[in-house]
Amino acid sequence: MFRLAAILITIPLMAQQSDQHPPPSTPADITAGAKTFRSHCAPCHGYNGEGGRGPNLAAGRFYHGSSDLDLFNNITNGIAGTEMPGNFYSAVRIWQVVAYIRSLSANIETPTGDAQRGAKLYDAQGCARCHRIDGMGSGLGPDLSQIGAARSLEHLRLAIVDPSADVQPRYWRAMFEDSQGKTISGFLLNEDTYTVQTMDMNQQLHTFEKASAANYRVEKKSAMPAYTSLSASEVNDLVAYLATRRPR
DSSP: OHHHHHHHHHHHHHHHHHHHSOOOOOHHHHHHHHHHIIIIIHHHHOTTSOOSSSOOOSSSOOSSOOSHHHHHHHHHHOOTTSSOOOOOOOHHHHHHHHHHHHHHGGGOOOOOSOHHHHHHHHHHTTGGGTOEETTEEOSSSOBOTTHHHHSOHHHHHHHHHOGGGSOOGGGOEEEEEOTTSOEEEEEEEEEOSSEEEEEOTTSOEEEEEGGGOEEEEEEOSOSSOOOTTSOHHHHHHHHHHHHTOOOO
16 A cells, blocks of 8 residues: 555656656757657747747747746746647657757857848838837737847848748738729738628728628738848848847
């Protein structure tokens, strides 16, 4: 009886210890962690951890604890107040994901542009007409207040020169002709069998009956223009400025 009780007590202690002490981060661990990450984590964090719906994990900066154990607990338990859910993977598998995430920051890219020039360029290009930083600007496009923590430098660069390369569903546009033949376009908010709800470029909400919408379609390209007229140095300056936008 006493021996059984001792075994039952020992089992959770052993499990807890396995959670507290990660296995060596061998190349095989990193490879296995990459497979798990790309199949389960990439839809939010990007295929290479560069960020997307979730934050950038490739920069080596973490805002909910930066130790290996913090990362382990965040993956296991999720993060309250965010979209990050908990996971029921084995401890070894989670440690492999931690090992892979750590490997991503081995070759961190640093901005080559000038952030101060980038801030002036942000104003000169009228980016605040669609974007908001620290409460200033429009809410039509994504809020950029903390974009430096959420996106890699390459992702920021691509968003400037080819914004349609990665468009979140929140910014897909519904397009059709109304009963008078007028072309209607707006960000798709909700859609069911009979109606579609959109937000126009003036941030006004509209509801339309699909029965009266001709040539209805959903456009998955960005409403943001590609800033191909900017020089390479100007793009680098703008990226450098956006990279500074992080949680305090």
